Amino acid sequence: MARKNFRSTAVAAVAATALFALGACSSGSSANTGDGAEGNGDDLITIGFAQVGAESGWRTANTKSIQDTLTTENGFDLKFSDAQQKQENQIQAIRSYIAQNVDVIAFSPVVESGWDAVLQDAKDAGIPVILTDRAVDSEDDSLYVSFIGSDFVEEGHRVGEWVSENLGTESINVVELQGTTGSAPAIDRKEGFEDAIAGNSNVTVIDSQTGNFTRAEGKTVMEGFLQAHDDIDVVFAHNDDMGLGAIEAIEAAGKKPGVDIKIVTIDGVKDGMTALADGKFNYIVECNPLLGPDLAEIAKKVVAGESVEKRIVTHDDAFDQEGAKAALPNRQY
Missing domain, CATH: 3.40.50.2300 (Response regulator)
Structure with a gap:
C-alpha cells in the first residue's frame, strides 16, 4: 500500500x-x-x-x-x-x-x-x-x-432567487432559521440568500436566529418568531429539519404552513420532500x-x-x- x-x-x-x-x-x-x-x-x-x-x-x-x-x-x-x-x-x-x-x-x-x-x-x-x-x-x-x-453559498442563493422571483413580487417579511452558529453551511447559506434578495426591496428579513439544524430547536425558535411578529410571510430554514419544526409551531398557532406562511428550505430529505409534496413546504434546494x-x-x-x-x-x-x-x-x- x-x-x-x-x-x-x-x-x-x-x-x-x-x-x-x-x-x-x-x-x-x-x-x-x-x-x-x-x-x-x-x-x-x-x-x-x-x-x-x-x-x-x-x-x-x-x-x-x-x-x-x-x-x-x-x-x-x-x-x-x-x-x-x-x-x-x-x-x-x-x-x-x-x-x-x-x-x-x-x-x-x-x-x-x-x-x-x-x-x-x-x-x-x-x-x-x-x-x-x-x-x-x-x-x-x-x-x-x-x-x-455542496456549494452552500450557491444553495442559499438559489433559495433567495426563488423567493425573490416567486414571492417577492409584493412586500414580504422573512424570518430565518439559521444552522449551527459558526458552521460553514450556516455562514454560507445566509450569505447566499442575502446576496440573492439584495436587489429586491420587497423582501425583508425581520428576524434571524439559530435553530442548530434540529427539528426541536426549529420549532422552539419559530414559536418565538410567531410571538414576536404577527406579520411573517416566509420562513427560510437552513435545513429541512428546522423547517419541519417550524411547521409544528405554525400549525399550533392556528396557521396553515405553505399557505399562510410559506416555507423554503435546504436539504431534500424524505420528510422534507413529503412536506413539500403535501404543500406544507414551498421550495427545497437539495444538499446531497x-x-x-x-x-x-x-x-x-x-x-x-x-x-x-x-x-x-x-x-x-x-x-x-x-x-x-x-x-x-x-x-x-
Missing part, C-alpha cells in the same frame, strides 16, 4: 493520550472492527471518520452512506466516531486516529475555525485529511488534501448527503499516491411541489 510512514515522536506522544479520550466522543459504533492499518497488511485502507453528530435526517443519511460504502468488502477498515456536535470531541477523535496510525482521516467539521493545530499534527504524522460536507477556514490549505461537498462513494474514491487515490482535486462540488437539484411528488417514490434518503 502506498502511504506515508513518517511519524514524529512529538506528535505520537500527544496523540497517544487521545486514545482513552475517544470514548467521550464516540458513539461506540464502528462499521468494521479490524486491527487497523498495521494489522490488515495491504488489503484494507484504514480510515478514521469523525462525524458531526446525528442532529438531522440529512446527517443520518450521510452517516449511512459512509458506513455502507467504507466496508471491508470495498477495501476499507472504518473507524467511526460521533462528535455529538462538539468540536472538542472531533479534535479528540482526530488525535486518536493519529495515534492509531490510520491511513486517512476524514471529517465533517462542526464549525469552520479552530482546526489548524490538530490538522498540522496529522500532516506532521504523514496522514492525509479529507474534508466532507463542511469546509474549514484555515489559510493553509495544505492541511487537507481535498474537500467533498450521499458522499460515501466520493469519499471512498478519493481515499483510494490519495493512498495510492495519485493527485486529487482540491475541491469537489457535488450536484444538487431543486424542487417545487410537483418535482417533489415525482422524486419521492425513488428517493434514497
